[in-house]
Amino acid sequence: MTGQRNIGTTLLGISIGFLILLYVLPISNLALLSLAEGGRAYREFFAMEASIPILVNTFLFSAEVTFFSLVLGYPVACVALTASPRWRAVILLISTVPLWTSLLVRTYAWLALLGRNGVINQTLQSVGLIDSPLDLSRNSFGAMVSSVYIMLPLMVLTLYAAMRQIDMNTIKAARTLGARRSQAFLAVFVPLSKPGIVSACLLVFIISLGFFVTPALLGGPSDRTFSMLIAQQINRLADFAAASAQSIFFLGISIAMLLVFAGTIGFDQFIGGRLRQQGRSWLAASPLVDHLPLLAPLLRILESRLLWNLVVGLVLLWLLSPFLVIIQLSLSAADYLQFPVQEWSLRWYEELVATRQWRAAGLNSLVVAAIASALALGIGLTAALGLREVRGSVGRFALVILLAPALLPSMIYSIGAYLAAAKLGWADSRTALALAHSTLGLPFVIIILTTALGSLDPNLERAARSLGAGRWASLRFVTVPLLLPALISAAIIAFQTSFDEVVVSLFLSGVRTRTIPRLMWQSATMEVDPAVMAVAVVVLATVLIAALLGYLAVRLVPGMRRQAAAR
């Protein structure tokens, strides 16, 4: 229908307008600011001795995070792919558990584990393996461990999604043609998973570029990232022009990376599209897959199911360990971090409830997250419906814009939003924080809803129309009910994105609107406090309860269960 396309353009226009207003304009404002005094800030920046090394360091850091995530994530994705349905569910669930919990909770957990008086050091000392505590945090090791931990779920999920597109009959074919298991793996499976590897690595790399919280809390003096440099300009020097110039410079680099991604891999995979299979593979042609006596032991190791399972088991244990530790520590009666816990008590939870500061922060977090997720959901649905009608290069470009807030460094946006809010007299306002958070949740909502819409048989809506339902009635009676599970998970993720958000909150929330992550950050920059462990558990529980409610809603509403079963 001709009208259909126009409506699609309108819907897309509305959602992009929203994003321009709340995301693009504040950042553009930075560009203006950075040019003040004839570009003094840029001249100073390039003259500054530290600026280029920090940029290089940021890239190296991201590359390392990407490498280790791939090495740990690839076996997990492979085993999940070949496991029985039950084990696959377990593996994927454990891989995603970190994703469902606050970034700050995760980082905080590593602080508790790796600190000088942390769980690992205390344990090793009590066993008598070491005399004085090891330096596990406040250095590159700590920054790397916690950063890889944070990126691993994304790596596993992206790899797994790509591997699922591989026709497993090709592996069987290779076996019937005389290849050993390991040879089929190296010559067929790994090359076919290449698009997934490239896409997952680029994704992890781009997101790692903007890392701030983890290296700031767990890294040492040499682990400064570009986002930290920008934050420093504001926190210590209050030099907004310099911070703006650095932000714009960093933005340029990030956008370039984003365009590389959009150009090579494309964003279609985020919305249910297939990855393109391209080129031949050096691996398939390499002597590695031939029957060389020298390499036979290597191939045999690759074929050891036990070894694979062991590696994956250890990775999964690693993924779970912080939670196990945090829950225990929060129930400790000791005034300081003590592991193993000797006396149990609920005193820290009682203290939380008693402290006005935490109660106020909890309320702020809930209100802000509720508004932000509602907004993100509404705009996200608008965008997803629009994206469905508008195809081709226009649609692809719109998708890049709509997903950008999830991929570009949040430090840049934080500063932009902070300055914009200050200009409008909205500093320390829940509304401003909620609006800013909604843009960060929007990409996830769009990814979920667009994928769900794409898997919807277009004939269902056509059928509704032919049976007499107008555009609105067909949306209300057919599309939205069928999207309900997706809408619920999108709402939960948008909620969590806001509930969990640190960087923007650091800048936008003042005394009155302090959120939980904001308060946690304050304590975390000082010493590990058992009360914060209790907060971490509460945050974890809140997100898990929200997820559980969503899951129950999908299971218990009869029509939705049918539909979930039909998928």
Place this chain on the structure above:
Amino acid sequence: MKPQSAPRQDAARPASSAAPAAGLELLGVTKRYEPLAPPVVDDLSLAVKPGEFTALLGPSGSGKTTALMMVAGFVAATSGDIRIGGHSIAGLPPESRNIGVVFQNYALFPHMTVRENIAFPLRMHRIPKARRQAMVERALDLVGLGGFGARFPSQLSGGQQQRVALARAIVFEPPLLLMDEPLGALDKQLREQMQYEIRRLHKELKSTVLYVTHDQREALTMADNVALMRSGRLEQVASPADIYANPASRFVASFIGDCNLLNVGAFVRSGDRWRVTIGDYAGDCGGPGPAEGAAALAVRPSHLVLGPAGGAGLQGRIKDVVFAGESFDCQVALEDGQTVWVRRAATPLEGAPAPGSGVTVSWMWEAARLV
């Protein structure tokens, strides 16, 4: 686009008794997705009389589904007009066209029960609640699914889902019914059963039906009229018997039924017939004649006769024999290098022709067509 004509209210409201079937006319309908690309549907003119069952047949990519979607209102025609009951429906949104559509893969709403699915159009057309239930039950009975109303589509077999889709499309008594490859997802036996069911429903409801299919057998067995499309254009519209016996082009001859296309040595017009010579075998036959280039003689395998070598006809040797149940299909290599298929009824009295034996292939010239 704005509605050009057709009173929207009237079109959208089913009459209390069975709505009279309305005729469908496509007048020079063309669909071009890109200005320079060849049209997907090219100047299609087709009339379906009230109460008639017309099959829109064609290979995949021939534009038949696009044509159907233009009638249903999901694709706008680039030019041309579509009329139902004499009124143009150009510009009317799908929900105001009052056309029942049975979709490929049924498009049943998975979140509604069978009853809710069938009641949906009644709800949308604001039929009073009191009347809805009776109409739903009647539709369910009509398709033989009484008692299945409380189930969800996912609890039904493919054939049952097909029936629900039918019931949902007819319950609001639309004057026109469109079906888009409705039996494509069913296995052969069920498909034949449903062909019969749809035929029966059509006779019972006396509705006008446009039925899109790529299966020529389905078109021949079900339809009053077959409209064959190729690359967006209409090749021929005729009754099943007529289109089978008198194909208007070589494409029609080869698409409908099995057909041998024999290279012709010489042909001349003699009156309203053709004088055709192949080797030293000659005769008079009908047919449209060649559209362009070389002519071919179209003869159905079942119209070819095998005789002992040296008789009147074309000489050849049996290359292969395929047993197909009720018949033997014999592949015969002719002396001039061509190959033909001859279908011979398999009777208990006669054995299979022996491969390698010499034969004479002949036919009744009345059954052959020059295309």
